[in-house]
Structure formats: structure tokens, C-alpha cells
Amino acid sequence: MQSIGEAFHLALSLVLSGEADLYEIVGLSLRVSLSATVLACGIGLPIGALIAVSRFRGRGLVLIVMNALMGLPPVVVGLLVYLYLSRSGPLGFLGLLYTPGAMIFAQTILIVPIVAALSRQLLEDLHAEYAEQFRSLCLTRWQSVATLLWDGRYALLTVGLAGFGRAVAEVGAVIIVGGNIDHLTRVMTTAIALETSKGDLPLALALGIILLVLALGVNAGVQALRMTAARQAHV
Amino acid sequence: MSDLPITSVPPMARPRDEAAPKRPLLPLRVSGLRLTADGTALLDGVELTLAPGGCTVIMGPNGAGKSLLLKMMHGLLVPGAGDVSWNGIPAAQATARQALVFQKPVLLRRSVAANVDFVLKSRGRDRSRRDALLREVGLLHKARQPARLLSGGEAQRLALARALATDPEVLFLDEATASLDPASVLVIERIVAAARDCGTRIVFVTHDVGQARRMADEVVFLHRGRVAEHSPADVFFPEPRSQAARDYLAGRIVL
Numbered sequence: 224m225q226s227i228g229e230a231f232h233l234a235l236s237l238v239l240s241g242e243a244d245l246y247e248i249v250g251l252s253l254r255v256s257l258s259a260t261v262l263a264c265g266i267g268l269p270i271g272a273l274i275a276v277s278r279f280r281g282r283g284l285v286l287i288v289m290n291a292l293m294g295l296p297p298v299v300v301g302l303l304v305y306l307y308l309s310r311s312g313p314l315g316f317l318g319l320l321y322t323p324g325a326m327i328f329a330q331t332i333l334i335v336p337i338v339a340a341l342s343r344q345l346l347e348d349l350h351a352e353y354a355e356q357f358r359s360l361c362l363t364r365w366q367s368v369a370t371l372l373w374d375g376r377y378a379l380l381t382v383g384l385a386g387f388g389r390a391v392a393e394v395g396a397v398i399i400v401g402g403n404i405d406h407l408t409r410v411m412t413t414a415i416a417l418e419t420s421k422g423d424l425p426l427a428l429a430l431g432i433i434l435l436v437l438a439l440g441v442n443a444g445v446q447a448l449r450m451t452a453a454r455q456a457h458v
Numbered sequence: 459m460s461d462l463p464i465t466s467v468p469p470m471a472r473p474r475d476e477a478a479p480k481r482p483l484l485p486l487r488v489s490g491l492r493l494t495a496d497g498t499a500l501l502d503g504v505e506l507t508l509a510p511g512g513c514t515v516i517m518g519p520n521g522a523g524k525s526l527l528l529k530m531m532h533g534l535l536v537p538g539a540g541d542v543s544w545n546g547i548p549a550a551q552a553t554a555r556q557a558l559v560f561q562k563p564v565l566l567r568r569s570v571a572a573n574v575d576f577v578l579k580s581r582g583r584d585r586s587r588r589d590a591l592l593r594e595v596g597l598l599h600k601a602r603q604p605a606r607l608l609s610g611g612e613a614q615r616l617a618l619a620r621a622l623a624t625d626p627e628v629l630f631l632d633e634a635t636a637s638l639d640p641a642s643v644l645v646i647e648r649i650v651a652a653a654r655d656c657g658t659r660i661v662f663v664t665h666d667v668g669q670a671r672r673m674a675d676e677v678v679f680l681h682r683g684r685v686a687e688h689s690p691a692d693v694f695f696p697e698p699r700s701q702a703a704r705d706y707l708a709g710r711i712v713l
């Protein structure tokens with residue numbers, strides 16, 4: 224067992240060494256979580272926008288369920304996806320279990336409710352501003368949805384960011400459906416869990432540092448985009 | 459089959475002529491219009507008939523119900539009781555043939571040009587008209603700028619261009635020039651007058667008596683949710699028939 228200072232020192236030199244194995248893990252993490260974010264936005268944003276512009280019986284219940292699903296425990300999602308993707312499960316024929324595809328699948332399900340619920344909230348405010356104008360123009364429901372999504376695009380970046388943050392940081396779902404297989408399904412969070420339990424703290428810390436830097440970088444990027452948009456009064 | 463004479467085909471069975479003239483929207487008949495909120499009557503039995511052509515200016519003190527009446531005529535608000543009838547045309551179809559310029563322009567978070575494009579596209583109209591519309595309201599040189607950075611007067615002119623992009627048969631304006639600089643006011647008045655001269659029915663809400671004199675062919679004076687007076691402009695301004703309108707024009711407080 225090294226001291227924390229020693230571990231940090233080793234971790235930093237690992238990060239800076241550009242070691243192939245390390246960056247393979249980082250690359251897979253990004254690929255899986257970005258894919259899941261894109262898919263979840265493709266599914267969750269239209270759902271959020273549609274609910275934002277619709278009034279129907281049971282809407283309140285839908286909102287409660289959506290908000291509750293935001294807090295889905297990743298291990299539960301992982302377990303459910305595992306049951307579906309396992310050889311005897313309904314989607315077993317896809318042969319996805321223990322592949323990055325399965326991890327994308329699980330993370331997508333994990334963050335669709337986040338994207339849908341947060342975008343619903345945000346687009347409902349925007350719709351309050353636009354609704355009379357939309358009705359005056361006799362827009363259809365889908366025209367309204369498309370317009371809200373486009374006009375809310377910069378504000379919605381934050382929603383995508385929240386989804387990505389949750390996906391890239393979770394460990395429970397990807398470890399169950401991915402299996403943390405070296406060179407195949409090992410991502411940053413599963414590697415950190417494994418290396419810590421093995422006692423290889425420098426590697427775990429190195430990954431932790433990269434994860435933090437990535438989170439900061441993505442946040443900063445989105446913030447910069449939003450500031451550019453704000454200068455054009457587009458937010 | 460083949461021995462049927464061709465003349466036996468009833469005329470109604472022919473495909474409808476695409477260019478067939480639409481049933482006119484006017485006259486508008488508003489009857490017994492009522493709206494109550496928390497027990498107070500906001501509109502209290504409005505009776506109003508608008509004939510085709512010209513510009514009707516709606517005046518009245520703050521809170522008289524002018525905006526509510528405008529939104530009900532345009533089909534944005536459903537009255538609690540009473541009826542808005544556009545020559546028997548179903549409400550949704552009537553709304554689609556009209557445009558409303560709101561007191562506070564609602565501009566999309568896009569460029570000036572894209573705001574007009576949006577309306578043209580939603581109506582399936584050709585985008586080539588956009589530049590002509592922007593030129594008309596004096597915004598062609600700002601076409602690429604973000605719409606929400608426009609000044610108040612420019613924003614309202616863009617809202618007007620967008621309304622005109624729908625080729626409305628009726629154009630409603632709800633205090634569209636309140637708090638604008640004189641130059642923007644004149645641009646808007648000129649464009650609205652030109653639209654009226656081309657046959658667009660104008661319904662214009664304003665507080666500005668001078669503007670009302672310039673624009674009105676007839677005046678509807680609204681007071682406490684009722685039509686206190688509906689007179690031709692050349693009657694209303696020299697000798698209003700209702701006490702409320704007399705007080706209002708004389709600058710006395712009307713509540």
C-alpha cells in the first residue's frame with residue numbers, strides 16, 4: 224500500500240505517459256456514453272417536448288413517473304437489460320450481452336427519463352412564451368414540437384450534458400451487461416472499481432483524474448457554446 | 459356504361475376548382491360575448507358587427523377588455539358565453555386566414571430572416587417573398603442578425619412582416635405601436651394603411667388618440683367589458699355619442 228501522495232505521483236505520470244491501455248479504456252467510455260447520450264436525446268427530447276405541449280388526462284401521473292424514473296438505480300437498469308439480452312431473454316438473439324452495444328443499450332435506458340423530464344420542464348417554459356403565437360399561426364402539434372426543440376437547442380445542451388454526466392459516471396449498469404472484460408468492455412468506472420479492489424491505486428487514480436478532467440472539459444465546452452448563444456439572445 | 463350521356467354527370471361531381479374564390483370572412487358577428495374570472499365580468503355581453511373592408515380602431519381605458527376581445531375574435535380564447543361568427547366559417551379555418559400582432563412581439567430564437575421563413579414555410583408558401591417583406595418593413599439590412607437583439611421598434615416591425623407573410627384577410631394589431639419611437643410608429647402605420655388599401659381588414663387597438671384619428675375608418679369604444687360606442691370616425695372624433703368616450707377623448711379619467 225502506497226501513500227496517497229505516491230499514488231498521485233504515479234497516477235499523473237501514467238496519465239502523461241499516454242499509455243495505450245489506459246487510453247483505450249478512456250476511448251471506450253466516451254464512445255459508449257456519447258452514443259447513449261445521442262440515442263437518449265433522440266428518444267427523450269421529442270417525448271419531453273410532446274408532453275410539454277400536450278394537456279391530457281393523467282398528465283400529472285406521467286410527470287410523477289417520469290421524475291421517479293430519473294432516479295433509477297443503475298444496477299436495476301443493468302439487471303433488467305441483462306434479463307432482456309441474456310441468451311434466453313427476448314432480445315437474446317441480438318447477441319449483445321457483454322459487448323459495448325449492451326452497455327450503450329443500458330445507459331440509454333438509464334438516461335432517457337432524465338432527458339425527457341428535464342427537457343419537458345425547460346420546453347414548457349418556452350412554450351408558455353410561444354403558445355399564443357403558435358395558435359395564431361395554426362401550427363400542428365408536431366410543428367410546435369419541432370419549433371420548441373430547435374428554439375430551445377442551446378438550453379437543451381444542458382439537458383444532454385446532465386444525461387452524459389450520469390452515463391459516464393455510472394458503474395452499476397455497465398458492469399452487469401458489459402462484464403468489465405479487458406480490451407472489450409472495460410470502461411473508466413468499471414476499471415476504477417476493479418483496480419481499487421486489486422489495490423492498484425495509481426491506475427485507479429489516473430482514471431479518476433481523467434474522468435474528472437473530461438467532465439470539466441465537456442461542461443466548459445457546453446458553457447462556452449451557451450455563452451456564444453446568449454450573446455445572440457438565443458438562450 | 460358507355461351509352462350513358464356525358465351530360466348526366468352532375469356538375470357537383472367535377473373536381474373542385476383550386477382557384478375557386480373562398481367564402482369571404484366578413485361580415486363578423488359578435489354576439490353576447492361574455493367572459494368572467496373569479497366572479498367579475500371581464501367581457502360583459504359584447505355585441506359587434508364588422509363589415510368588410512377598412513380599419514376599425516378599438517379604443518378604451520386600460521382593462522376595458524380590448525385584448526380579450528381581440529383574442530376571442532381571432533380564436534385564441536374561447537368565450538364563456540356568446541358567439542363569434544366569421545360569416546359562418548369554422549373557427550379554426552377563420553384563425554388560419556387572419557394574423558395578430560401582439561403588444562409584446564414574440565420572436566423566435568433565430569435570425570430575422572429565419573423568423574419570416576418560419577411563417578412562410580409553415581404556410582407552405584414560397585420563401586422568395588421573404589426579402590420583399592423585410593424590405594417593406596425596413597429590416598432587409600438586418601436579415602442575418604439574431605431577431606431577439608432587435609430594438610423594440612424593429613422587433614415589432616419584424617412581427618408585422620411575419621404577420622403579413624401569411625397574407626391575412628384580417629390583420630389584428632394589439633397596441634402594436636405602444637412605446638415605440640415615432641419613426642417605427644409611422645412605418646407600421648404606413649404598412650398597415652397599405653394593407654388596408656389592398657383589401658386586408660384591419661382591427662387596430664390603440665390608446666393613442668392621434669393615431670386613432672390617422673388610422674380609423676370607424677371606432678369601437680370599449681368600456682367595462684361592453685361596447686359603449688361604435689361609430690364612423692368622422693362621427694366619433696368630433697362628437698362621440700357615449701359619455702365614456704367623450705370623457706376619454708377629453709382626457710378625463712374613465713374607470
Ligand SMILES: Nc1ncnc2c1ncn2[C@@H]1O[C@H](COP(=O)(O)OP(=O)(O)O)[C@@H](O)[C@H]1O
Pocket residue numbers: 495500518519520521522523524525526527
Ligand atoms: N387570463 C385572465 N384571467 C383573469 N383576468 C384576466 C385575464 N386576462 C385579462 N384579465 C383581466 O381582464 C381585464 C381586461 O384585460 P385586457 O383585455 O387585457 O384589457 P385591455 O383593454 O387593457 O387590453 C383586465 O382587468 C385584466 O386584468
Ligand SMILES: [Mg+2]
Pocket residue numbers: 524525526632633
Ligand atoms: Mg391590452
